[in-house]
Amino acid sequence: MKRHLPVLALFAAASLALSACSSAGGDTDVSEATNLDAETQALVDEAKAAGTVTLYGMVEESALRQLAADFKAAYGITVEPLRLVSSDLTQRFSSEADSGSSPADLIMLTDSPFYDEALEKEWLLPFSEAEIPGSLIEEFPAELYTHDGNTPIISMVPTEMAYNTDLVASAPTSWEEYAKPEHKGKIQIAEVDSSPANIAFWSLMRSEYGDGFLEDIAANTPVLSGGAVPGTQAVAAGESAIAHPGVLAVVKSLQGSGAPVEISSPSPTTGPEVGLGLVNNSPNPAGAKLLAAFLMSKDGNQRFNEVVSQISPYDSEGMAGFTRVRDIEMSDAAELKTLLGMN
Structure with a gap:
């Protein structure tokens, strides 16, 4: 259901x-x-x-x-x-x-x-x-x-990923980047239940990659960023390698100041x-x-x-990689937080 x-x-x-x-x-x-x-x-x-x-x-x-x-x-x-x-x-x-x-x-x-x-x-x-x-x-x-x-x-x-170009060798092409062992202690993640959009995203990730994927992220001991903006700023400052979600407006602003930060847009995504x-x-x-x-x-x-x-809506390739919230089987936020090690 x-x-x-x-x-x-x-x-x-x-x-x-x-x-x-x-x-x-x-x-x-x-x-x-x-x-x-x-x-x-x-x-x-x-x-x-x-x-x-x-x-x-x-x-x-x-x-x-x-x-x-x-x-x-x-x-x-x-x-x-x-x-x-x-x-x-x-x-x-x-x-x-x-x-x-x-x-x-x-x-x-x-x-x-x-x-x-x-x-x-x-x-x-x-x-x-x-x-x-x-x-x-x-x-x-x-x-x-x-x-x-x-x-x-x-x-x-679309939900996107911010990453530090000095700490990540090449632009991430998959959300599985969050589970790579080399990023242990270097991941910024906003609280799962801080917005319906975040719940939708992690529900999509659970459906796409399984519970094990979220548990592997938990094993990387992600830092709770307090929100998308401070998470993106932490990545730009080199305190972490990647962040969820990335904020394009903040990334552009920080790039203008010379910060080594970029946005990646893996699919599938939602938002x-x-x-x-x-x-x-x-x-x-x-x-x-x-x-x-x-x-x-x-x-x-x-x-x-x-x-x-x-x-x-006229971008067929972009729409193919975007899952509308109405088409996502939503998980309970508490379950998602447990899987991600946030409880």
């Missing part, structure tokens, strides 16, 4: 700071959208007349800026992004929506039961009722509409999924639909996921 957990927290991002982004910035090679059908042109005209599109998003700030630049190049419409981590985005938007007004037009949020609540309270407009021109989203995979077909999943966030929500009665509903369609289109989606280093 399968036990399922909702995909909740995205791994803690870098500093977890809130930051409002300026509107479009940065270079783009996206071309202006031309030869639009009448329905799409009407949506573009309506969006332009309404002004800017306000996007609340939980991906890194630079990616939101790039998205804003790409969208403006395509449609001539300015996007004002606000970057918040998922928990803060949920709290802020809920407070605004509950008061009857939010400046947001579109939200980009880690998939969770929040979408069910927001749809039930009519804070969000179901995508099944959005009437987005079919020509814009006809290629989007039907199986990636969740919450009764009302929330499209535009990105998969959070990123969904979109159209805000009901927003200031620019046409702009929200157009921006959502841009993110759901093959070209726009692949470009966005390339920028954030995540998996696009």
Whole structure:
């Protein structure tokens, strides 16, 4: 019998700071959208007349800026992004929506039961009722509409491994790296039950490699990192050789300071999924639909996921190595902790 957990927290991002982004910035090679059908042109005209599109998003700030630049190049419409981590985005938007007004037009949020609540309270407009021109989203995979077909999943966030390039000879190609005897005492691991995503990952590892694999990791006496961010930092400092999970944003930042740290992406893997929500009665509903369609289109989606280093639904190879949480037979967290020597 399968036990399922909702995909909740995205791994803690870098500093977890809130930051409002300026509107479009940065270079783009996206071309202006031309030869639009009448329905799409009407949506573009309506969006332009309404002004800017306000996007609340939980991906890194630079990616939101790039998205804003790409969208403006395509449609001539300015996007004002606000970057918040998922928990803060949920709290802020809920407070605004509950008061009857939010400046947001579109939200980009880690998939969770929040979408069910927001749809039930009519804070969000179901995508099944959005009437987005079919020509814009006809290629989007039907199986990636969740919450009764009302929330499209535009990105998969794979669990990754951070490693110290001075201590690990070559990029790990398998999760079995965690069980190699030479890494004894040199592995950083976040608490198994610190997030549903971690439970899902270790359940997948148990299914893929068996209990013995987890017991071999326990024999390597992993260090409990206190979280993904400090674990990644410890690896960068040379205190450990590898860490689970790795945090891409932290790795990039530390690389900028010259730290010998890198990210590896073995498969199979799993992780959070990123969904979109159209805000009901927003200031620019046409702009929200157009921006959502841009993110759901093959070209726009692949470009966005390339920028954030995540998996696009249109990436057949990446999707083949990613196991969605709903397809994982979940293990009891206490059992996983025992196998990994954490109890």
